[in-house]
Amino acid sequence: MQYDKKGFTLIELLVIMSITVLMTIALFANYGKGNDSLALERSSQKLSQDLRRAQEMAMSGFEGSVSSNGYGIYFDKTSGSEGKYVIYMNNNTNMYYESGTDTDKETVNIESGIKICNIKDNSLDLNNVSVSFEPPDPLTYISSNYSGHEASIVLCVIKDISQTRTIKINNAGRIEVTNP
Numbered sequence: 664m665q666y667d668k669k670g671f672t673l674i675e676l677l678v679i680m681s682i683t684v685l686m687t688i689a690l691f692a693n694y695g696k697g698n699d700s701l702a703l704e705r706s707s708q709k710l711s712q713d714l715r716r717a718q719e720m721a722m723s724g725f726e727g728s729v730s731s732n733g734y735g736i737y738f739d740k741t742s743g744s745e746g747k748y749v750i751y752m753n754n755n756t757n758m759y760y761e762s763g764t765d766t767d768k769e770t771v772n773i774e775s776g777i778k779i780c781n782i783k784d785n786s787l788d789l790n791n792v793s794v795s796f797e798p799p800d801p802l803t804y805i806s807s808n809y810s811g812h813e814a815s816i817v818l819c820v821i822k823d824i825s826q827t828r829t830i831k832i833n834n835a836g837r838i839e840v841t842n843p
Contacts, residue, residue: 699776699820706777707818707828707840710748713771714794714830714838717750718803721796732756734768735795735804738782738816745778747771753795758804760793773818780819780827785812792816794832803836810834 671679713736720734733753737760739745752766773779782789784806792814795804805812813833820826831839 699822699826702774702776703818703820703826703828706774707830709771709774710816710818710830711838711840713748713750714832717794718796718801718836720752721798721801723798731798733758733795733797733801733804735760735793737791737793738779739791740779740782741790745780746773748773748779753797757807758793758795758797758809759807760795776821777818778821779816780824781815781817783815783817796836801836803832803834805832805834808834 717734717736721731731752732755735751735753735758737749737751739748748771749760749767750769750771751760752768753760754765755761782792784792789806792806793804794814795807796802797804797809802809805814811834813831816830818828818830827842829841831837831841
């Protein structure tokens, strides 16, 4: 008597199911890391766009009928402020952010899970830095200095501070996003 050998054996089904389970576990184990990397990339690109937007606002020179001495972005990595930065209108001539004097145009919250890990001005670690643009050119000031300075703002993933992106801007107004 001959048996028709169509179908799968129990062992073949168990092997296929175990391979499927292992692949699913591997996929979901790396899911969170991918989200963090994407959030870091989005946050660094948004920050560079906001720097360019502040440059453009300074080049226009006016907002409505109000004349300004420029626009800028203020970064602060102290506790409670490392998850945001301030886009401001400079109301005086010092080209540095002053909380009571300058007009806050927008407080930008960095994406959840991402923070400012480090701020540097010419390789010196700082707690805060102001990047200001003076119209009409615009001249780029980094902490009130208009020559020979480069600011680096390092964003990192809160869960894994080894994942970073660095946004650099120099006095020529060049903005660059780099990987470590």
